[in-house]
Amino acid sequence: xxxxxxxxxxxxxxxxxxxxxxxxxxxxxxxxxxxxxxxxxxxxxxxxxxxxxxxxxxxxxxxxxxxxxxxxxxxxxxxxxxxxxxxxxxxxxxxxxxxxxxxxxxxxxxxxxxxxxxxxxxxxxxxxxxxxxxxxxxxxxxxxxxxxxxxxxxxxxxxxxxxxxxxxxxxxxxxxxxxxxxxxxxxxxxxxxxxxxxxxxxxxxxxxxxxxxxxxxxxxxxxxxxxxxxxxxxxxxxxxxxxxxxxxxxxxxxxxxxxxxxxxxxxxxxxxxxxxxxxxxxxxxxxxxxxxxxxxxxxxxxxxxxxxxxxxxxxxxxxxxxxxxxxxxxxxxxxxxxxxxxxxxxxxxxxxxxxxxxxxxxxxxxxxxxxxxxxxxxxxxxxxxxxxxxxxxxxxxxxxxxxxxxxxxxxxxxxxxxxxxxxxxxxxxxxxxxxxxxxxxxxxxxxxxxxxxxxxxxxxxxxxxxxxxxxxxxxxxxxxxxxx
Amino acid sequence: xxxxxxxxxxxxxxxxxxxxxxxxxxxxxxxxxxxxxxxxxxxxxxxxxxxxxxxxxxxxxxxxxxxxxxxxxxxxxxxxxxxxxxxxxxxxxxxxxxxxxxxxxxxxxxxxxxxxxxxxxxxxxxxxxxxxxxxx
Numbered sequence: 226x227x228x229x230x231x232x233x234x235x236x237x238x239x240x241x242x243x244x245x246x247x248x249x250x251x252x253x254x255x256x257x258x259x260x261x262x263x264x265x266x267x268x269x270x271x272x273x274x275x276x277x278x279x280x281x282x283x284x285x286x287x288x289x290x291x292x293x294x295x296x297x298x299x300x301x302x303x304x305x306x307x308x309x310x311x312x313x314x315x316x317x318x319x320x321x322x323x324x325x326x327x328x329x330x331x332x333x334x335x336x337x338x339x340x341x342x343x344x345x346x347x348x349x350x351x352x353x354x355x356x357x358x359x360x361x362x363x364x365x366x367x368x369x370x371x372x373x374x375x376x377x378x379x380x381x382x383x384x385x386x387x388x389x390x391x392x393x394x395x396x397x398x399x400x401x402x403x404x405x406x407x408x409x410x411x412x413x414x415x416x417x418x419x420x421x422x423x424x425x426x427x428x429x430x431x432x433x434x435x436x437x438x439x440x441x442x443x444x445x446x447x448x449x450x451x452x453x454x455x456x457x458x459x460x461x462x463x464x465x466x467x468x469x470x471x472x473x474x475x476x477x478x479x480x481x482x483x484x485x486x487x488x489x490x491x492x493x494x495x496x497x498x499x500x501x502x503x504x505x506x507x508x509x510x511x512x513x514x515x516x517x518x519x520x521x522x523x524x525x526x527x528x529x530x531x532x533x534x535x536x537x538x539x540x541x542x543x544x545x546x547x548x549x550x551x552x553x554x555x556x557x558x559x560x561x562x563x564x565x566x567x568x569x570x571x572x573x574x575x576x577x578x579x580x581x582x583x584x585x586x587x588x589x590x591x592x593x594x595x596x597x598x599x600x601x602x603x604x605x606x607x608x609x610x611x612x613x614x615x616x617x618x619x620x621x622x623x624x625x626x627x628x629x630x631x632x633x634x635x636x637x638x639x640x641x642x643x644x645x646x647x648x649x650x651x652x653x654x655x656x657x658x659x660x661x662x663x664x665x666x667x668x669x670x671x672x673x674x675x676x677x678x679x680x681x682x683x684x685x686x687x688x689x690x691x692x693x694x695x696x697x698x699x700x701x702x703x704x705x706x707x708x709x
Numbered sequence: 710x711x712x713x714x715x716x717x718x719x720x721x722x723x724x725x726x727x728x729x730x731x732x733x734x735x736x737x738x739x740x741x742x743x744x745x746x747x748x749x750x751x752x753x754x755x756x757x758x759x760x761x762x763x764x765x766x767x768x769x770x771x772x773x774x775x776x777x778x779x780x781x782x783x784x785x786x787x788x789x790x791x792x793x794x795x796x797x798x799x800x801x802x803x804x805x806x807x808x809x810x811x812x813x814x815x816x817x818x819x820x821x822x823x824x825x826x827x828x829x830x831x832x833x834x835x836x837x838x839x840x841x842x843x844x845x
Binding site for chain 1: 722771772776783786787816819821823824825827844845
């Protein structure tokens with residue numbers, strides 16, 4: 226059943242709703258944070274149809290939320306948030322995604338961009354050398370099975386014990402980089418086989434490491450607390466749990482094909498398969514997903530460590546302070562047990578975020594002490610060659626979107642269309658003309674990630690801030706990009 | 710004119726989707742594998758030729774398709790091999806699969822996973838047809 230604009234109820238300039246009555250199998254309405262323009266763009270693909278499908282999951286509370294960077298995914302739309310009642314509601318691996326804990330880390334610096342600009346070509350080469358990327362690339366580390374099991378349980382803490390992380394790195398990471406309740410016995414030998422050689426690698430696709438300039442400050446108090454200064458360099462790392470997470474998701478999507486029959490759950494799409502959280506299947510998936518989440522936290526931590534080494538190699542002696550300090554690290558594909566207020570009642574729920582970022586407002590004890598006054602940093606990378614944003618969560622995000630907001634620009638053009646319209650080599654030259662240094666594993670891959678294939682990240686950010694589910698802090702613009 | 714067996718790419722905003730058709734299930738599996746390799750621009754080396762054997766538990770046709778393609782992705786990632794010939798032997802609930810191929814000479818794109826999204830093997834004009842969405 227296609228969703229048309231006449232099926233939607235306008236709540237405000239930034240908010241629309243697909244009522245529960247739109248389709249008989251919907252358990253809750255769908256709330257869409259979007260402007261009319263972005264809504265019209267989103268209606269070109271199946272993202273809203275997928276959101277309606279997501280609204281059929283058993284145990285949902287409140288509404289399924291969709292962010293303005295939405296686009297069609299598989300099963301669940303990218304940009305989707307769904308909360309299920311704990312512990313008898315369901316958990317759905319497809320509503321979290323194959324790249325479990327795909328996320329973004331932002332590091333700040335005291336390096337003035339003007340001073341560093343002459344070394345940018347060397348810097349992007351060093352980042353490319355230190356941080357393995359691209360199709361099929363393994364990492365510098367080879368973990369034993371036993372050590373992988375420890376890493377699955379400890380995440381960033383494992384990296385700290387090995388000398389790859391500082392106390393501040395951990396403090397400024399969602400969940401301190403360690404999700405409790407991870408159990409490696411719930412992970413298949415095949416996932417472990419895939420995970421062992423890939424730790425400390427960026428991977429391919431839309432993953433990247435980007436050197437940015439802090440271009441404009443919108444909230445000086447918050448920027449000061451984070452340590453972001455106008456005119457200085459910052460670094461973003463976007464990647465996830467690699468083949469380890471992909472295999473865990475595949476394993477459980479496969480296993481849950483049987484679980485939905487066992488628990489008599491009827492769904493409109495087999496990719497949405499799920500199991501009650503308090504069932505053995507649900508418990509196993511939660512334990513395995515947390516292993517992948519911890520793997521991803523450690524993965525970004527290692528890449529941050531090597532990025533620091535690259536900065537030191539190129540900039541030591543040339544700038545006063547070459548160190549990169551942690552601003553925050555946040556997941557945008559994850560299932561988390563959190564407490565939220567639903568229709569005035571506090572309850573524990575499992576928040577599925579797929580292509581959506583946690584955005585807790587000020588005052589929450591889950592945030593590091595220094596961020597409790599300003600709210601949780603939200604990292605919103607734009608498409609390659611365009612701006613990125615640092616936002617903070619608000620009381621509005623807690624009240625309206627289960628403490629969530631957008632995660633990026635969001636694709637608007639298919640990969641095949643992007644490759645037809647854009648030549649990777651032309652794009653590289655164009656970006657370099659704009660002063661952006663590029664290293665890419667493949668030119669075709671570069672073309673697929675062209676800015677024209679994405680929505681305008683500024684319009685996405687204006688929407689979430691207009692809706693009150695985030696607040697602007699800093700706008701970043703790219704100087705150098707390493708693409709997987 | 711549409712050939713009896715084949716595949717074509719379908720527009721998908723973020724991931725990859727192909728439509729695959731063939732006169733029977735075995736040809737559909739082989740055609741889906743070729744479609745997947747073409748999407749990731751996987752090029753086989755001329756030699757040495759390699760052979761691999763594996764088994765799949767049969768639950769339903771769609772799961773068989775997902776399991777078969779997932780196994781090929783796994784072999785590609787772990788052993789750097791891809792295939793161009795396939796033999797399936799159905800034994801009650803277990804399918805024995807033998808695949809022939811060669812080391813991967815070049816691969817432009819990484820496929821993360823084979824999804825079940827919207828997957829339904831349908832009979833159309835004496836052919837079987839299915840859409841497959843890959844997470845990339």
